[in-house]
Structures are given as C-alpha cells and as structure tokens.
Amino acid sequence: MFQIVKKRILNPSVTWMEVTAPHIARKVRAGQFIIFRVDEHGERVPLTVADSNPDAGTITLIFQIVGCSTMKLNALQEGDSILDLVGPLGLPTELPEAAKKICVIGGGVGCAIAYPQAKMFHKAGLDVDVIAGFRSKEIVILEEEFKQNCSELILCTDNGSYGRKGFVTNALQDRIDAGISYDTVIAIGPILMMKSVCELTKKYQIPTIVSLDPIMVDGTGMCGGCRVTVGGKIRYACVEGPDFDGHQVDFDELIRRNGVFREREKECRMMQLADNKS
Amino acid sequence: MPNMSKYKTPVPEQNPEVRARNFEEVTLGYTEELALAEAARCLNCPSKPCVSGCPVGVRIPEFIKKITEQDYAGAYEIIHSTNALPAVCGRVCPQERQCESRCVRAKNGEAVGIGRLERFIADLHQDKDQHDAIIKKTDSNHHKIAVVGGGPAGLTCAGDLAKLGYEVTIFEAFHVAGGVLMYGIPEFRLPKAIVQQEIENLKSLGVTILTNMVVGKVFSIDELIEQGFEAVFIGSGAGLPRFMGIEGEALVGVCSANEYLTRINLMKGYREDYDTPVLQSKSVAVVGGGNVAMDGARSALRMGAEHVYIIYRRSELEMPARKEEIHHAKEEGVEFLTLQNPVKILGDENGRVSGIVCQKMELGEPDASGRRSPVPIENSEYELPVDTVIMAIGTSPNPLIRTTTQGLEANQRGCLLVNESMMTTKQGVYAGGDAVTGAATVILAMGAGKSAAKSIHEYIQKKGK
Numbered sequence: 048m049f050q051i052v053k054k055r056i057l058n059p060s061v062t063w064m065e066v067t068a069p070h071i072a073r074k075v076r077a078g079q080f081i082i083f084r085v086d087e088h089g090e091r092v093p094l095t096v097a098d099s100n101p102d103a104g105t106i107t108l109i110f111q112i113v114g115c116s117t118m119k120l121n122a123l124q125e126g127d128s129i130l131d132l133v134g135p136l137g138l139p140t141e142l143p144e145a146a147k148k149i150c151v152i153g154g155g156v157g158c159a160i161a162y163p164q165a166k167m168f169h170k171a172g173l174d175v176d177v178i179a180g181f182r183s184k185e186i187v188i189l190e191e192e193f194k195q196n197c198s199e200l201i202l203c204t205d206n207g208s209y210g211r212k213g214f215v216t217n218a219l220q221d222r223i224d225a226g227i228s229y230d231t232v233i234a235i236g237p238i239l240m241m242k243s244v245c246e247l248t249k250k251y252q253i254p255t256i257v258s259l260d261p262i263m264v265d266g267t268g269m270c271g272g273c274r275v276t277v278g279g280k281i282r283y284a285c286v287e288g289p290d291f292d293g294h295q296v297d298f299d300e301l302i303r304r305n306g307v308f309r310e311r312e313k314e315c316r317m318m319q320l321a322d323n324k325s
Numbered sequence: 326m327p328n329m330s331k332y333k334t335p336v337p338e339q340n341p342e343v344r345a346r347n348f349e350e351v352t353l354g355y356t357e358e359l360a361l362a363e364a365a366r367c368l369n370c371p372s373k374p375c376v377s378g379c380p381v382g383v384r385i386p387e388f389i390k391k392i393t394e395q396d397y398a399g400a401y402e403i404i405h406s407t408n409a410l411p412a413v414c415g416r417v418c419p420q421e422r423q424c425e426s427r428c429v430r431a432k433n434g435e436a437v438g439i440g441r442l443e444r445f446i447a448d449l450h451q452d453k454d455q456h457d458a459i460i461k462k463t464d465s466n467h468h469k470i471a472v473v474g475g476g477p478a479g480l481t482c483a484g485d486l487a488k489l490g491y492e493v494t495i496f497e498a499f500h501v502a503g504g505v506l507m508y509g510i511p512e513f514r515l516p517k518a519i520v521q522q523e524i525e526n527l528k529s530l531g532v533t534i535l536t537n538m539v540v541g542k543v544f545s546i547d548e549l550i551e552q553g554f555e556a557v558f559i560g561s562g563a564g565l566p567r568f569m570g571i572e573g574e575a576l577v578g579v580c581s582a583n584e585y586l587t588r589i590n591l592m593k594g595y596r597e598d599y600d601t602p603v604l605q606s607k608s609v610a611v612v613g614g615g616n617v618a619m620d621g622a623r624s625a626l627r628m629g630a631e632h633v634y635i636i637y638r639r640s641e642l643e644m645p646a647r648k649e650e651i652h653h654a655k656e657e658g659v660e661f662l663t664l665q666n667p668v669k670i671l672g673d674e675n676g677r678v679s680g681i682v683c684q685k686m687e688l689g690e691p692d693a694s695g696r697r698s699p700v701p702i703e704n705s706e707y708e709l710p711v712d713t714v715i716m717a718i719g720t721s722p723n724p725l726i727r728t729t730t731q732g733l734e735a736n737q738r739g740c741l742l743v744n745e746s747m748m749t750t751k752q753g754v755y756a757g758g759d760a761v762t763g764a765a766t767v768i769l770a771m772g773a774g775k776s777a778a779k780s781i782h783e784y785i786q787k788k789g790k
Binding site: 070071074084088089090091115116119130131132133134135136264265266267268269270271272274276281286297300303304306307308311312 | 498499500508536537538539542543544564565566568574575577578580581583584587588592593598599600601602604605675676723724725
C-alpha cells in the first residue's frame with residue numbers, strides 16, 4: 048500500500064499528490080513513469096512522475112481527472128493509500144547531446160511532465176526556456192516551480208486571460224522570429240499540441256523530443272498496447288519510450304489508437320459520478 | 326482387480342453451448358467414485374515409464390496406488406514432494422505428450438487419466454488447513470535466495486528451495502504473483518482462486534512474495550546480491566508479444582493475445598464490477614495455433630463475439646495446442662481456418678479493423694522444427710470481414726533484466742544462456758523457464774525451476790565449505 052502524504056488541488060481538474068514509495072523515489076529519473084491501481088477493481092494506469100524526494104521516500108504525482116481511474120484516485124485523501132504502485136518504468140529522459148540552449152514546452156497537465164525535465168536540464172547547467180500553455184488563467188499550474196527552474200518562462204493562455212494570448216506554437220514562433228535559436232525543443236502535452244509543435248520545428252530543423260502517453264496495461268513490454276509508429280517502425284512506449292523523436296512519430300495513428308476505449312470510458316465516468324454522488 | 330476398460334473414465338464437463346458464454350471452469354473434475362474407477366486402471370508397472378515423461382518427476386504410480394487405497398492425504402504428500410503446483414498441473418499440463426504418452430495402457434486403448442487424478446487429489450487439499458496438516462514448513466537454514474518472477478518457474482524454484490530451508494523472496498512485477506497462470510490462462514481453464522491458493526500454500530512454506538517489483542528497474546540483479554541474497558533465480562518468462570509485421574497492425578482493433586488475455590484474466594475485464602475495458606467484438610480473427618490462440622478464441626466467444634476464427638498457416642495436425650484445447654474450442658463453436666496466412670489487415674475510414682486478407686497455403690517439406698512447412702498458394706487471397714484481430718504468434722523473452730545486468734549473456738533471440746546446472750554467465754545467478762527457452766509450457770518452466778533449485782542448493786552448500 049502506498050500512502051498519500053499530501054494532496055493539493057491545483058485546479059478543478061488537476062490534482063497534486065505526494066505519495067510514499069521509497070523504492071521508486073530512490074531510483075526514479077525525469078521522464079520515467081509509474082503505473083497505479085487504486086483498488087482491487089481498478090485499471091492499471093500510467094502516470095509520469097513529476098518529482099521525487101529520495102530522503103523522504105516520496106514521489107509526486109500530478110494528474111488530470113479525465114476518466115474513471117483518475118476520478119477514483121482523486122477521491123482519495125491524505126492518509127488514504129493507493130493499492131498498487133509500480134515503477135520506475137520507461138527510460139529516463141536523456142540530456143540532448145551538445146545542446147546548450149533548449150526550449151521545454153508544456154501544454155495543460157503536460158506541464159507536470161515538462162516540469163521535471165526542465166528542472167533536470169536547468170540543474171545540468173543548460174539554458175532552458177519554458178513555454179507553458181493553458182486554456183485560461185484558472186487552470187495555470189506550476190508557475191512558481193517553472194520560474195525557479197528556467198532562464199525564462201513564457202506563459203500563454205488560449206483566451207489571453209493570463210500571459211501571452213495564443214497557443215504554445217505562437218509563442219515558439221515569436222521566439223524563433225526574434226532570432227533565438229534552440230538546439231533542442233521538448234514538447235509535452237496533448238497529442239495535437241505535440242503534433243503542431245513538431246510541424247513547426249521540422250520547418251526550422253530543430254530536433255524535437257516528445258513524451259508519449261499511449262494506452263498500456265503492464266508497462267514492461269508485455270501487452271504491446273502502447274505500440275506507436277516512429278519512423279515507420281513499431282516501438283513500445285513503455286520500454287523504449289516514453290520519449291521519442293517527435294519528427295518521426297505518427298501522431299494521427301496515436302490519436303486513433305488512444306480512442307479505442309472512448310465509449311467504455313464514457314460509461315465508466317458516468318458510473319463513477321453516480322457513485323460519488325450516492 | 327484392475328479396471329481393464331480401454332477408455333479413460335470420462336470427466337464431467339459443462340455443456341459446450343452453455344460454457345461458451347460463461348467463464349466458469351469447463352472441466353468439472355472427478356468425483357471420488359470416478360477417481361477410484363480411473364485409479365484402478367493403473368497397472369502399477371515396475372518400469373514406471375510415466376514418471377520419466379514428467380518434467381518434475383511426480384511419482385505417478387505411487388500416488389495412484391494411494392488413491393486406490395483411499396489414502397488421499399498420502400497421495401497428496403507424494404505429489405507435493407516433487408510438484409509445488411499440483412492443482413495447476415492437473416489442469417494445464419499437456420499430459421498426452423508427457424506422462425500419459427508413455428503409459429502402457431495407451432498401447433491398447435487410452436492412457437490412464439493421470440492429469441485428472443492429480444487434479445482430483447490437489448482439489449481435495451485446496452483447503453489451507455488440510456494442506457498445512459500434510460506439508461510442514463522446514464526450519465530456516467538462514468540462506469537468502471532471490472527469485473525474479475512469480476510465474477511457474479519462479480514459484481516452483483521458490484517452493485523447492487523453501488522445502489530445503491532457504492529463505493526465499495519472490496520479486497513479482499505485477500500486482501499479484503502467478504505469472505502466466507494469472508494473466509494468460511483463462512479462468513474457465515484454470516480458476517484464479519486455485520492459483521492463489523497454491524501460492525498461499527507456498528507462503529506457508531515460508532516463501533515471501535513482493536509484488537509491484539520490476540527487477541531491472543526498481544532493483545538491479547547486482548543490487549539484490551548487495552542486499553544479501555546469495556543466489557538469484559531469474560524466471561522472468563517470455564513476455565514480449567510478436568506481431569507479424571504486416572500492413573494494418575496499428576489499426577484500432579488489433580491487439581496481442583497477451584493484451585487481450587491480460588485485460589480479461591488478470592484485470593478481470595469480463596466482470597461487470599471491474600473497470601478494465603476490453604474490445605467489444607462481433608467477429609474476431611485469432612492468428613496462431615497454440616494454446617494461447619485457443620485461449621484467446623474461447624475468451625472472445627465468452628465476451629460475446631458471434632464469430633471467432635482461428636487462422637493458422639499449417640494444418641490442424643501441426644497445431645502446437647493441447648488436443649483437449651482444440652477439441653474444446655471446436656465444441657464451443659470456434660471456426661478453424663487452417664492452411665491460411667494473413668497478409669494484410671484492412672481498416673475503415675476511422676482507422677478501425679474491417680477485415681483481414683488471408684492467403685491459402687499448402688504443406689511442403691519439413692522445416693527445422695520437423696513440421697511440414699507451409700507454402701503460399703499464388704492468387705489465393707481472399708477477404709474475411711472481422712472487427713478484431715488477436716495476434717497469438719508467440720512471444721520473446723523480456724529484455725528488461727538482460728539489458729540492465731552486466732555479465733548476463735543471451736543468444737540472438739534474447740534467451741538467457743545457462744550451463745547444464747542452469748547457471749547464467751553471471752556467478753550465482755541462475756535462470757530457467759521461458760526466459761531461457763523462449764515461449765514453452767507451464768510444466769517445462771516448472772521443471773526448469775526445479776532443476777535450478779537443486780543446483781542453487783548445491784552451489785550454496787559448496788560455497789559454505
């Protein structure tokens with residue numbers, strides 16, 4: 048059992064949790080993920096680890112409440128325990144070779160994954176700019192954390208209610224137009240956002256790494272559910288990823304594959320809502 | 326007086342039409358009366374050919390004799406002394422190719438139903454108190470051994486070492502131990518409660534099981550050794566599913582048998598009270614001819630599919646599945662399309678599977694496996710409308726441990742290299758089961774776990790001197 052030490056509501060649909068998991072805390076690196084199962088009847092769901100504290104034996108999870116399992120997880124309070132937590136899984140993010148100036152782009156809850164990467168690069172002495180995009184001011188997360196771990200933070204909102212108005216791609220275009228040259232771009236967020244960023248960076252031939260979040264069951268290469276096409280080849284995101292060369296990823300296929308259980312997920316969500324009310 | 330009937334005493338089974346729509350166990354097992362009738366068919370021959378056909382060396386005629394004497398506890402003790410998972414083996418061993426293939430009664434009629442009798446005895450002792458009354462815990466010898474993987478190989482190795490007094494800890498990657506017995510083999514063939522009871526029995530022998538531990542990630546093999554484990558057994562299985570590499574495999578509705586079965590078995594996706602989603606299919610093509618393919622096909626029927634096809638490139642004669650599984654699948658309505666090979670999977674405008682294109686085959690010369698190899702017939706392609714394709718064409722060993730452990734060598738297929746005493750290329754690190762052989766059977770993995778336990782015991786004794 049893995050106890051929730053602290054819980055914070057970052058915005059109405061994003062929750063922050065610090066969970067006791069000493070073995071994982073000791074080993075986990077930026078970019079790696081865990082798989083949780085809330086209770087006996089729950090699914091196994093992957094979540095990227097946002098932070099870790101090996102001394103306290105805790106890891107930080109930041110998640111968006113999107114489906115049945117994240118609703119169940121969010122229903123737990125400080126002092127409650129998650130039944131199963133396994134990790135660290137996947138390969139850690141690597142420092143891009145010879146990169147000096149990089150841009151980390153996070154979209155929405157993807158910022159939770161972008162944050163540990165920005166922190167790692169910043170600590171390694173790289174010049175890190177962060178572009179963090181959200182729909183609106185109310186859902187902005189991790190602003191302070193990013194500020195402390197980058198050279199410059201560009202916040203943007205789709206509706207202009209906070210920071211720069213527009214999408215992260217608009218902000219990146221500004222930077223490129225202003226003559227700033229990045230050795231590498233790292234984009235983490237909704238698949239469509241990563242796809243747009245990659246289309247832009249391809250034009251300027253800036254190497255771009257994305258972190259993928261396909262459906263998976265075991266997280267150790269056994270089910271093959273997480274297979275994604277990268278550079279025309281089948282790759283398993285759980286053991287060969289989750290980071291891949293964004294210019295090689297077949298994003299449209301990933302969008303389709305991630306929708307396989309959409310109907311069932313809707314039903315589950317309704318049932319969970321009904322449960323929570325009763 | 327021996328029972329000289331040429332045929333095995335039939336075992337009660339669920340009616341095929343009914344069972345094809347439920348997940349209850351297909352074979353109901355012998356009653357005492359039936360078991361006594363079948364046990365009387367054993368001639369108790371002095372040469373015991375059956376024993377030599379058993380990978381874990383169960384003393385078959387001896388336990389059957391105990392049944393005829395109605396000394397069931399005695400029979401259990403004999404079986405358990407060499408087989409830590411009798412309730413499992415009685416259900417899933419390919420007996421027709423092992424013990425029963427060597428039975429003298431098979432020369433003129435059917436072999437003695439050894440598997441059915443083993444199951445009868447094991448089921449009588451499923452109750453923990455009954456088990457503990459017969460099988461006693463051995464005093465600790467204070468040597469610590471780590472077992473990586475809680476599947477058939479690891480469980481057997483752990484059980485045998487615990488019986489010798491070792492303090493064994495199993496590191497299991499999933500949230501529950503059992504390996505393929507939990508995620509792969511379906512409930513209707515091997516009830517999960519029975520697997521868990523066998524595991525509970527191992528715990529009463531003193532085996533510790535740590536779940537949610539992916540060795541290679543959370544601990545390396547070297548870290549286990551640093552923690553004081555004097556030897557390590559790797560039984561991490563062959564978990565990586567193969568795909569065919571044909572067009573359309575990334576379509577929505579194509580999955581590995583591993584994924585399909587794991588969702589249904591381990592994650593209990595067939596039950597309304599579990600959250601796990603499973604593909605809802607009307608028409609399913611399962612590619613492959615092994616036990617896993619049969620399990621996938623029969624599960625698809627139970628999940629409500631109207632048509633389920635087995636597509637296999639050779640003829641039924643070459644199918645690696647157990648005879649009983651093929652027979653059961655047919656009875657339940659699975660349609661067999663043999664001598665056919667998929668060449669392409671078709672999708673609709675939403676990227677979902679709409680059909681599969683198969684090519685007809687004919688048998689040519691025997692290949693390296695000794696089976697006649699399939700040769701495509703030109704211009705024989707046709708389209709089969711399906712909405713789901715399950716790939717059950719085999720698995721390869723998981724590279725997680727191999728790639729994170731220095732000094733551990735593997736062959737080109739990723740199988741760990743071991744010497745005749747099951748030691749890998751790394752001192753004190755042993756391996757067995759599918760991680761060494763590639764995908765095989767539960768009982769062969771158990772046999773390997775058993776040999777490794779013996780070697781580990783010898784290694785520790787030698788080290789102590």
